[in-house]
Amino acid sequence: MSESPATARTQAKANRRTVLLDSAAALFAQRGFNGVSIEDLGSAAGVSGPAVYRHFSGKQALLGALLVGVSEDLLAGGRAALAAGHDDAATLRALVAFHVDFALSKPDVIRVQDRDFDSLSTEDRRQVRILQRAYVELWVEVLGRLYPDRGADMRRLQAHAVFGLINSTPHSVALHGRRPGASGARPVLEAMAWNGLAGS
Amino acid sequence: MSESPATARTQAKANRRTVLLDSAAALFAQRGFNGVSIEDLGSAAGVSGPAVYRHFSGKQALLGALLVGVSEDLLAGGRAALAAGHDDAATLRALVAFHVDFALSKPDVIRVQDRDFDSLSTEDRRQVRILQRAYVELWVEVLGRLYPDRGADMRRLQAHAVFGLINSTPHSVALHGRRPGASGARPVLEAMAWNGLAGS
DNA sequence: GAACTCAGTTAATAACCATTAACTTAGCAT
């Protein structure tokens, strides 16, 4: 889209920005948005304090960039699963596999997203809501093709429930410091999601 | 246990205390522990500001009372389900039914418990952890009798996943202001939990 | 290489907020 000057300074700036976002995700996941100071955010990224304002207009804007990014990634991944052109059952399995991978590989942002959503600015909250809704509707649509007898409200409730199921590992990790059996968790969560959605 | 003076003043104090706890649950659920001031907590209960210190030694202690209470209630309910003397399958259904009822009737405390756990004092955190672990072990034990081929780690992971599934409604409510079809959510969540745990 | 840009720094500034102090008053016991 826009031209990249590709000079050393812009590179350094881009790097600093992603380091800021990554360390912010870890800090927010651990202590919550209001439990982290701008000083904390800066020093976790190797700079101190107000330097953060060179990259984001404020603390809330940093959270916004983080959560909008996550929501976009989730939606893009979900769309890719649908675009792969499988039959409906395989598409659902692809959605489940994608979401499980996402939750296991980025537990921090998962936790921040449903913990600090309310700390977003009005505008960021609106945008995240739109992206999240679109992601949910992907699931609702596939479920509707697979189970035409279920109403849209029920399918939406089920989609949320499956997200809760899959996103539970970040929570149990955060609560108990318990490492889930590394990769061992993946097949268990996938099977539980399929069976939970299949109905009796 | 201890004698109840039963005078008007102690009654009023007990009432004020429960009002404080209830409104604190609502406020914490909405804005998070660090997003609520002592002034907010007091005025939500009809008194203003430092009066809270007549009932709790501080903000953190109030959170502690709230979460220890929830954890005790959960454990008591789980023990009741086991003590009912059903066979293992019926006991599991009783556990699921109890947890679904709890999550649907007290979404606020559910949300606070897995959002603001880290804001507890060291001692309260220890106590809540012990109670939570005991509750999880009830599930792990029943699952072990029903599915002896599954290891304890897998059963624990599955218990946590089912909690995430059932606790998802507080989250979706908080995120979207979406009222789940009142009582309509209960059977759907119960069926998903059973099927998720049943394995293929 | 001279002018400029801009990411960084450290020092204000201004709220906000948990907790404590000092005081008031309604209820309880003798």
Add this chain to the structure above:
DNA sequence: ATGCTAAGTTAATGGTTATTAACTGAGTTC
């Protein structure tokens, strides 16, 4: 009735913190 207890009030107090100001210096451009 009278003194005491304790729940409540409004004013400090002290610390934390988001944000802005003023300044510095390395990298970029011409």
